[in-house]
Amino acid sequence: MTLNNYNFPTHVVSGAGARHELTPMLKSHGVTKVLLVTDKGVATLPFFGDIAETLKRDFAVEVYSGIEGNPLISHVTAGTETAKGFGGDAVVAVGGGAAMDVAKCIALMQHHPGQLLDYEDGKPDARPVDQVLPLIIALPTTAGTGSEVGRSAVVSEDATHIKRIIFDPKLLPVHVLMDPELTLGLPATITAWTGMDACSHLSEAFLAPGYHPQCDGIALEGLRLMSQALPKCVTGVMNHETSKTYVDARHDMLNAAMMGAVAFQKGLGAVHSCAHALSTVCDLHHGLANALMIPYVMHFNLRFAEGRMKTMAEAVNAAEKSGPGWVGWLQTMNKMVGIPSSLPEQGIEARHLDALVEVAIHDPCHQTNPGPVTAENFKDIFQQAFAGTMERAAT
Numbered sequence: 001m002t003l004n005n006y007n008f009p010t011h012v013v014s015g016a017g018a019r020h021e022l023t024p025m026l027k028s029h030g031v032t033k034v035l036l037v038t039d040k041g042v043a044t045l046p047f048f049g050d051i052a053e054t055l056k057r058d059f060a061v062e063v064y065s066g067i068e069g070n071p072l073i074s075h076v077t078a079g080t081e082t083a084k085g086f087g088g089d090a091v092v093a094v095g096g097g098a099a100m101d102v103a104k105c106i107a108l109m110q111h112h113p114g115q116l117l118d119y120e121d122g123k124p125d126a127r128p129v130d131q132v133l134p135l136i137i138a139l140p141t142t143a144g145t146g147s148e149v150g151r152s153a154v155v156s157e158d159a160t161h162i163k164r165i166i167f168d169p170k171l172l173p174v175h176v177l178m179d180p181e182l183t184l185g186l187p188a189t190i191t192a193w194t195g196m197d198a199c200s201h202l203s204e205a206f207l208a209p210g211y212h213p214q215c216d217g218i219a220l221e222g223l224r225l226m227s228q229a230l231p232k233c234v235t236g237v238m239n240h241e242t243s244k245t246y247v248d249a250r251h252d253m254l255n256a257a258m259m260g261a262v263a264f265q266k267g268l269g270a271v272h273s274c275a276h277a278l279s280t281v282c283d284l285h286h287g288l289a290n291a292l293m294i295p296y297v298m299h300f301n302l303r304f305a306e307g308r309m310k311t312m313a314e315a316v317n318a319a320e321k322s323g324p325g326w327v328g329w330l331q332t333m334n335k336m337v338g339i340p341s342s343l344p345e346q347g348i349e350a351r352h353l354d355a356l357v358e359v360a361i362h363d364p365c366h367q368t369n370p371g372p373v374t375a376e377n378f379k380d381i382f383q384q385a386f387a388g389t390m391e392r393a394a395t
């Protein structure tokens with residue numbers, strides 16, 4: 001596979017083996033000390049060891065790998081201590097959305113005073129991001145959040161799991177090395193969950209109100225790519241495939257995830273509000289939460305956006321090219337990649353209903369839902385997801 005260079009929305013090197021560009025890239029910036037940021041799982045994988053060992057030939061290297069599960073403020077605090085003690089001039093994130101977001105925050109806090117939440121997006125008295133950040137380079141190992149091309153980081157408070165957003169253009173990685181070989185060994189579950197997160201970004205962005213033909217075009221092509229690639233990735237990993245078709249599908253998913261993050265500059269919607277509630281209240285994986293909720297929320301949204309859902313049904317070549325056909329396609333895709341069709345199947349109990357509605361209604365994402373969503377609507381949507389009884393919209 002040849003390496004592709006994009007300069008949109010940042011510098012991206014995309015293709016099998018892209019990770020080997022890391023050393024020359026760091027050298028071109030005159031870097032001498034590299035902080036590698038990853039999660040506990042990735043830290044044990046052979047490719048991570050290889051990346052660290054390769055870097056040690058040319059640079060002083062320190063590793064922060066304390067991230068586990070959803071990204072927490074305590075991860076940022078611990079990583080920042082490591083970063084300040086080490087004094088590196090580059091932060092290289094290797095991992096999924098959690099590692100990526102924590103790495104961005106560590107890069108921010110290395111030379112900025114105070115606490116992370118002093119820089120929270122929208123805070124009236126927020127401190128300015130006015131210091132130089134170390135060079136940020138991202139190597140995604142999942143195809144989901146697209147955080148590698150995002151200018152924000154989402155981290156949760158440790159005690160409450162409430163999500164906080166840090167936003168600044170300086171958080172956008174300067175380089176992204178999008179190497180499908182880093183995702184070949186992802187378990188089928190994480191592949192499916194993160195892939196459906198990307199699907200949620202692409203489709204919610206496409207439905208978000210507002211005139212933005214660039215984002216709309218990117219969203220539709222991203223949906224087409226993911227519709228073909230995600231099932232191949234899930235079955236490929238289960239069959240221990242190493243074929244070019246499998247690597248190509250992984251490459252397509254990385255691109256689809258990146259396109260989702262570009263497209264959702266336009267906005268997200270109520271799927272993400274429900275997912276944020278499930279992560280906050282039940283600590284559910286973000287991608288899995290989106291996957292579980294997307295058919296129910298899209299079914300609700302038919303009343304606002306049936307025409308645009310028909311366009312998405314056409315983009316993914318759904319069996320029925322209609323609004324209900326789009327909802328039916330989502331149910332079929334979930335089934336194909338092993339996502340349960342109701343919340344209790346994932347261990348989420350109905351006693352959480354009120355708390356879920358409470359978090360969802362206060363979540364900002366549904367402000368760009370294609371139509372308004374009330375607390376009563378959220379309650380209905382969650383109740384359907386508990387019962388798993390939404391009528392199948394299409395076959």
Ligand SMILES: [Zn+2]
Pocket residue numbers: 145197200201272286290
């Ligand atoms: Zn998401």
